[in-house]
Amino acid sequence: MVSDPQDAPVMTTRRTAGVSFAASLTFEDIHHSYHAKETIKGVSLAAKAGEVLCLLGPSGSGKTTLLRIAAGIERQSAGRLMLNGQEISGPSVFLPPEKRGVGLMFQDFALFPHMTIRDNVRFGLTAIPKKEGLIQADAALERVGLSHYADLYPHVLSGGEQQRVALARALAPRPAVLLMDEPFSGLDSRLKDSIRADTLAILRETRATAIVVTHDAEEAMRMADRIALLKDGRLVQVGTADELYREPRDLFAAGFFSEINVFDAQVRGGRVETPVGSVAAGPHPEGKRLSVAVRLSGVRVGEEDGDIPARILSRRFIGVVELLELAVPRCEEVVRARIRADRLPHGLRDVMLSVNERDILLFEKSSSAS
Incomplete structure (x- = not known):
């Protein structure tokens, strides 16, 4: 067994990745059904040439189905690609997968156990002479720092190394669009960050358009030029990480990008009162009932500084931060906060709260059901 890469540098010196001819990929009003159940409901979305677009959403949101439609593994019931x-x-028109100029990297890497690493990478290069295919396969392995494993078999590699082989195989034909289905989900958390950073660097070098499926909002924010958030087969919002975090379109989007407290409230006198403070109602009319989202990170907790008295019910240390549960007057719900660890003395119970207004988000009741 090859030594665990966690005991050694993840990526050795490698060749610069070859450049692909990036292409735009556009989904136009895509619908898809499975066993009479509609799984994709009119999604229109474009991946720009050379960008990394993340399809983000919970299980069952339709993100992997969209990826399979792009690859030609599934066929939509309506719409165009x-x-x-x-x-x-x-x-x-329906071009088969091999005619699309699209590369696909599966979640489980899908390496052939009976083939060497070199032959796994060469598998997608059968349209060119064998000698040339071997040269390109070796070049692809060098790009990901694994040329010294070319004659070994997949079972001797760690998960991180297998992921890099799968990436080399997907990139070897220099696809115009690379599709990646949860490519880092099977990796150890200690290894994930470095492998993801290396992968992103290679994608930038190749300049291929990449569409990456993930259910992890932080991963999407780390990787993507733009993020497409999906729910129940519909497109909720598309934008940069900054746009989706700071200006979520609805309560679902707000909760997907940050931990939130949720309260019901009503506009009175141009303001919205919440258990942790008030905020200007903005464009919402007088008397309008709203859902109010307050980010945990926006709740400030101190011994004296603050506007609202509270009592700590529980506190959980999770490294650099602590998660607090607090009781607040005239509020039946527990208020949660995320603060820097060790900021409060141990054993402290009675505190004061205040909230950063930028972390209070207002949504119409109907929008939370998007």
Whole structure:
């Protein structure tokens, strides 16, 4: 067994990745059904040439189905798929996967156990002479720092190394679009950050358009130029990490990008009163009932500084931060806060709260059901 990469540098010196001819990939009003159940409900979305687009959402949101439609593994029931403005899947056209110029990297890496690492990488290069394919396979392995493993078999590699082999295989044909389905989900948490950073660096070098499926909002924010948030087969919001975090379209989006307290409130006198403070109602009319989201990170807790008295019910140390549960007057719900660890003396019970207004988000009641 090859030594665990956690005991050694993750990526050795490698060749600069070859450049691909990036393409835009556009989903136009895509619908898909499975056993009479609609799984994709009119999604329109475009991945720009050379960008990393993350499809983000919970299980069952339709993100992997969209990826399979892009790859040609699934066929939509309505709508069109366009590659650089040319229809590759629609009512009258359906190009098979091998004709699309699209690479696919599976969640489980899907390496062939009976093939060497070199032959696994060469598998997608059968359209060119064997000698040339071997040269390109070796170049791809060098790009990911694994050329010294070329004659070994997948079972001797760690999970992180297998992930890099799968990446090399997907990139070897220099696809115009690379599709990646939860590519880091099987990796040890200690290894995930470095492998993800290396992968992103290689994607930038190749300049291929990449569409990455993930259910992890932080991972999407680390990797993506833009994020497409999905729920129940519908597109909720598309934008940069900054846009989706700071200006979530609804309560679902707000809760997906940060931990939140949720309260019911009503506009009175142009303001919205919550158990942890008030905020200007903005464009919401007088008397309007709203859902109020307060980010845990926006709740400030101190011994004296603050506007609202509270009592600590529980505190959980999780490294650099602590999670607090607090009781607040005239509030039946527990208020949660995330603060820097060791900021409060141990054994302290009675504290004062205040909230950063930027961390109070207002949504119409109907929008939370998007």
